[in-house]
Amino acid sequence: MSIRLKLAVSFAALTLAGAALAQSSADKPERIRGEIVSLSGNTLTVHRHSGETVTIDVDPSAGVNAVKAIQLGDIKPGSYVGAAAMPGPDGKLTAKEVLVFPEAARGTGEGHYAWDLGANSTMTNANVDTVVQGTSGRDLKLSYKGGSNTINVPTNVPVVTLIPATRAELTTGKKVFVVATPEKNGGYDGHLVVVEKDGVAPPM
Structure with missing residues (x-):
């Protein structure tokens, strides 16, 4: 790179x-x-x-930059991701999109905070500890400095990574x-x- x-x-x-x-x-x-x-x-x-x-x-x-679509299965333990999510009826976080950062961006913007993709939406930039196959996509256990959370990623949610682009x-x-x-x-x-x-x- x-x-x-x-x-x-x-x-x-x-x-x-x-x-x-x-x-x-x-x-x-x-x-x-x-x-x-x-x-x-x-x-x-x-x-x-x-x-x-x-x-x-x-x-x-x-x-x-631009974005390139990748597969949900490309998210592995050790990936560094940014996941926008909203709480479901049960309070659990469900992803609206997931950005898998290139390795050069690991650690930047780390944390969990408010986002603006909808009411009560949040963004979590964090390391993926575990990936668990569920009945509706996959559950990502994410950890960041000061905390952790689990986000369900449905199979129809956009999963992308950053790639270079020009003007x-x-x-x-x-x-x-x-x-x-x-x-x-x-x-x-x-x-x-x-x-x-x-x-x-x-x-x-």
């Missing part, structure tokens, strides 16, 4: 897990999900899932996940872009 990719992946993990937690703060990063309208120079225009269209300044140094792949109509800081002019300063590739959209 190149140094550039290592940096991009590590920054992706840090940004996904840490800096973007406080979406309501005007001076902290937001997670922007939507579809690309255009890329003109360094200005990326995105139509957000929430309805509005925003402009994001994507500096050439900003990390650009040339930021084309109209593709789905994106962007971490960006709000600017005073109403636009955003982009730090990380994860773009759809080969029909696989960022599920996080």
